[in-house]
Structure formats: C-alpha cells, structure tokens
Amino acid sequence: MNELDTEQQAGVEALSRALRSRGWRLATAESCTGGLIAAACTSLAGSSDWFERGFVAYSNEAKTELLGVPEALIAQHGAVSEAVARAMAEGALQRSSAQRAVALTGIAGPGGATPDKPVGTVWLAVARPDGTTALLLHLAGDRAAVRHQTVTRALRALLASLRV
Secondary structure, X not given: OOOOOHHHHHHHHHHHHHHHHHOOOEEEEEOOOOOHXXXXXXXXXXXXXXXXXXXXXOOHXXXXXXXXXXXXXXXXXXXXXXXXXXXXXXXXXXXXXXXXXXXXXXXXXXXXXXXXXXXXEEEEEEEEOOEEEEEEEEXXXXXXXXXXXXXXXXXXXXXXXXXX
C-alpha cells in the first residue's frame, strides 16, 4: 500500500480533526499490518500534533517485549486472538502518552492459516483509558487486500471510539 484510497484519506483527516479538537494523541500496535496504520496516519502533514507513536510487534517476542503481552496469554489463546489484540492495545496505551490506541493481529496470508483461523482473520482492538473494545474481522482477498482492508477498518474503529 503506497497510497491511501479516498476512504482512508478521509478517515485519516477525520481522525486528525477529532484528536486535535480534544488535544489527544494516538498510538498504534501493529502485527499483520506491519506499520501501515502508522504510515497512513503520518502521511498527513501535521500528524505530529496527534500521532504519538507506533509499535510494530510482528513476532510473539516483540508483543511481549514491546507491549507487555504475557507469554502465557499468547500460549493459551494464540497470537491471533481477542485476548492478545486487547493486551496489545492496552500495552500501547500504557507505554505512550496517547488517549487512544489501536492494535491489530491477524493472518494476512498467504501462509499461517489454520482451519479455525483462515487467511483474512484479524482481531482489531481499540483501547481507551476507560476500557477496550475488540472486533473480529473476516476479510477476503490476497495479502495486500487483507492488509488494505485492515487499515480501513482500523481507521473506522478509531473514529467510532471518538464518537462515544
């Protein structure tokens, strides 16, 4: 993904306005998207006013070391799980000065799938100081399509978290 599509560009701009109006900042914790959400956010000039930091925690070790996700949680539920996505988002929030954090962990493909977690399975979590929400996505397409759709859905989820 080199350029944002129209919906993603509009999402980043709306996110920027919503965060700036509150004086808030955003942190990202990305696994399957490998930093694409951070890249989308920082593609907007002036994003340093509201984008605080991004963690790319691709390996299980990185999830533990960078975000504080307990090894036992990964062992019990698997890296692609609601529990791990929530822990990643909460870890990003705790390790930053942000008021919102988004986390993604999933199987973009072409490998890595299991019968209960096919390619396109992505857990998305948004952490706020007052709680964390998580959403299971089942996305279609190849690796690039899954990652692209994940960025779009993450921007939507962040915007929804700011409307509450």
